[in-house]
Amino acid sequence: MITILRKELADYFTSIRGVIALLLVFAISAMALHAAFLGIRGETETEFVFLRLFTTPEKAIPALLNFPTIMALFFIPFIGIALGFDAINSERTSGTLSRVLSQPVFRDNVINAKFLASIFTLSIMATTSMLLISGYGLRIIGVPPTSEEFIRLFIYLVSIIIYGAFWLGLAILFSVLFRWVGTSLLTSLAMWLFFGLFYIFMLAPVIANALAPATDGTTAELIRNAELQSILLRVSPNYLFLESSTVLLLPLVRTLGIVTIGEAVYMIPNPLSLGQSLLLMWPHLTILIGLTAICFAISYVVFMRQEIRAT
Amino acid sequence: MGKKLVVETKELTKRYDGTTVVDRLNLHVAENEVFGLLGPNGAGKTTTILMLLGLTEPASGIARVYGFDSTREPLKVKRLAGYLPEKVGFYDSLTARENLKFIARLNNISDAESHRQIEQLLEAVGIADMADVAVGKFSRGMKQRLGIADVLVKKPKVAFLDEPTAGLDPEGINQILDLIANLPQIGTTVVLSSHRLYEVQKVCHSIGILSKGRMVIEGSLDSLSKETFAEGRYRIEVETTQPSPQLIEVIGKIGGVRKVEAKGNVLQITTDSDLRAEISKAVVQSDVPLIQVKIQEFSLDDIYMKYFHEG
Numbered sequence: 001m002i003t004i005l006r007k008e009l010a011d012y013f014t015s016i017r018g019v020i021a022l023l024l025v026f027a028i029s030a031m032a033l034h035a036a037f038l039g040i041r042g043e044t045e046t047e048f049v050f051l052r053l054f055t056t057p058e059k060a061i062p063a064l065l066n067f068p069t070i071m072a073l074f075f076i077p078f079i080g081i082a083l084g085f086d087a088i089n090s091e092r093t094s095g096t097l098s099r100v101l102s103q104p105v106f107r108d109n110v111i112n113a114k115f116l117a118s119i120f121t122l123s124i125m126a127t128t129s130m131l132l133i134s135g136y137g138l139r140i141i142g143v144p145p146t147s148e149e150f151i152r153l154f155i156y157l158v159s160i161i162i163y164g165a166f167w168l169g170l171a172i173l174f175s176v177l178f179r180w181v182g183t184s185l186l187t188s189l190a191m192w193l194f195f196g197l198f199y200i201f202m203l204a205p206v207i208a209n210a211l212a213p214a215t216d217g218t219t220a221e222l223i224r225n226a227e228l229q230s231i232l233l234r235v236s237p238n239y240l241f242l243e244s245s246t247v248l249l250l251p252l253v254r255t256l257g258i259v260t261i262g263e264a265v266y267m268i269p270n271p272l273s274l275g276q277s278l279l280l281m282w283p284h285l286t287i288l289i290g291l292t293a294i295c296f297a298i299s300y301v302v303f304m305r306q307e308i309r310a311t
Numbered sequence: 312m313g314k315k316l317v318v319e320t321k322e323l324t325k326r327y328d329g330t331t332v333v334d335r336l337n338l339h340v341a342e343n344e345v346f347g348l349l350g351p352n353g354a355g356k357t358t359t360i361l362m363l364l365g366l367t368e369p370a371s372g373i374a375r376v377y378g379f380d381s382t383r384e385p386l387k388v389k390r391l392a393g394y395l396p397e398k399v400g401f402y403d404s405l406t407a408r409e410n411l412k413f414i415a416r417l418n419n420i421s422d423a424e425s426h427r428q429i430e431q432l433l434e435a436v437g438i439a440d441m442a443d444v445a446v447g448k449f450s451r452g453m454k455q456r457l458g459i460a461d462v463l464v465k466k467p468k469v470a471f472l473d474e475p476t477a478g479l480d481p482e483g484i485n486q487i488l489d490l491i492a493n494l495p496q497i498g499t500t501v502v503l504s505s506h507r508l509y510e511v512q513k514v515c516h517s518i519g520i521l522s523k524g525r526m527v528i529e530g531s532l533d534s535l536s537k538e539t540f541a542e543g544r545y546r547i548e549v550e551t552t553q554p555s556p557q558l559i560e561v562i563g564k565i566g567g568v569r570k571v572e573a574k575g576n577v578l579q580i581t582t583d584s585d586l587r588a589e590i591s592k593a594v595v596q597s598d599v600p601l602i603q604v605k606i607q608e609f610s611l612d613d614i615y616m617k618y619f620h621e622g
Contacts, residue, residue, distance in 0.1 A: 003416040007402075015404065095400020099461065102364055102394035103417040104386050308366050 080167025169295030
């Protein structure tokens with residue numbers, strides 16, 4: 001398995017795909033830094049300054065270009081799909097799969113090595129991006145991270161990797177299910193567009209409005225509508241990850257539920273402690289891990305039973 | 312026979328979606344021989360090989376390689392067996408040498424050990440000058456040659472070659488056939504599938520003819536041709552101006568002549584050996600003007616056609 005793992009890693013790092021992905025990492029990091037540079041200048045808040053490198057206030061740039069949003073909606077799914085969409089079927093169509101499997105290796109070694117190699121690559125990319133932003137950010141603002149900020153960022157990194165592993169698992173699943181690379185790529189991209197954009201911005205609000213219409217505009221109706229909508233939104237893994245990263249990176253976010261203005265008046269505007277933030281995002285993380293495990297388990301079972309002949 | 316059996320199947324059966332591809336197949340291959348698996352497209356040759364390697368599970372029956380059950384102990388079989396798929400594929404971004412090294416590593420052969428072996432094999436299949444070129448630039452025929460080297464890199468006790476000469480030029484075919492013919496000398500039993508009869512005739516000691524998943528005939532080439540052409544291996548056609556009954560009688564008495572038939576002015580004689588000299592002498596001595604003598608040897612083609620039609 002080590003042999004296959006080594007070969008897969010070498011593939012990722014020497015291929016054009018790897019170079020493009022790395023360029024994207026640089027581009028994303030540069031963008032986040034630029035936004036942070038613009039945003040932090042106008043800040044008056046003095047707490048969690050370092051975290052603010054990653055969460056530029058919405059005034060400075062369009063909301064969609066916020067770092068956590070870009071990561072959740074575009075960057076991580078893209079990298080996950082790019083690393084995994086052809087994992088199995090490209091080897092099948094090029095005939096290398098039957099050659100490798102006729103060697104004395106267990107069949108699961110092949111899929112395990114592929115999964116591990118791509119997670120490893122993904123981790124390197126995510127870490128690079130975080131380190132780049134932190135490093136240059138430190139130079140720009142000159143404020144070192146507190147230990148709590150450091151821990152929050154580390155957990156954010158771990159959650160990025162888990163979230164990436166989900167898209168990777170999904171892409172690998174399609175590469176096992178579909179014989180043609182084009183089909184698996186398009187299906188993965190379709191899932192991404194559906195859950196990342198279409199579902200969040202169109203379908204979920206529409207369903208919520210249909211099921212719990214707020215025609216009279218009463219508080220009760222509005223609350224019902226908003227609650228239903230947030231439940232529906234959490235079906236999308238992108239939204240799930242976005243919410244959990246918001247909790248991690250913005251300690252001032254005290255709840256993911258609905259708060260009326262009347263209630264908000266009584267809330268003390270101070271940040272949540274690390275433990276409390278973790279409690280808020282824990283279910284999200286669990287679901288993401290579960291989804292990843294399901295995707296991988298299905299790919300694994302299907303792959304183990306599949307006929308390996310090329311045509 | 313008394314020879315050790317390397318490959319053995321008992322009532323091996325495989326079904327794909329209700330159609331029986333391999334039907335109660337019994338196959339025997341003795342040690343250090345070249346066995347030719349013949350049959351038209353779709354006869355079940357590839358499926359049989361895949362089952363022998365444990366890459367596909369049989370519906371019923373047993374496949375054994377060196378006494379190991381291919382279905383239950385595929386890893387033990389794969390340690391001993393090499394396999395050249397019909398559509399062999401390599402990692403396009405790696406060089407020929409790297410591709411072979413990867414396979415050697417999967418077989419737990421150390422780089423130091425495999426280095427010389429790879430060198431020799433690339434030389435033997437005639438692509439030594441391309442050793443450090445990425446396989447993506449190889450032609451079909453060169454990939455096929457590399458495929459042969461790939462099978463031999465693990466020094467298999469038995470090699471399964473699926474259409475080993477597909478896509479090669481005539482010179483390449485001869486080169487590869489010579490290589491295959493020499494394999495038993497270094498202790499490698501060969502099972503090759505093909506529908507090119509003359510190749511099989513050239514290198515195989517024994518053959519099995521498959522038709523619609525069934526073994527139509529199996530045995531050594533010599534005994535098969537004796538069996539099939541009980542009434543003689545050669546057909547000699549003698550054209551005279553006027554064949555007389557006496558002439559037919561005289562020819563019938565020549566040793567080795569099996570049958571004489573007159574069709575108009577042409578005598579059709581089946582014999583065990585090339586008796587053209589004796590026959591023309593007899594014709595001339597009986598004062599019948601001789602116009603021409605033609606000879607035709609029955610080959611595997613005829614065995615094949617005969618059994619294929621029966622099957």
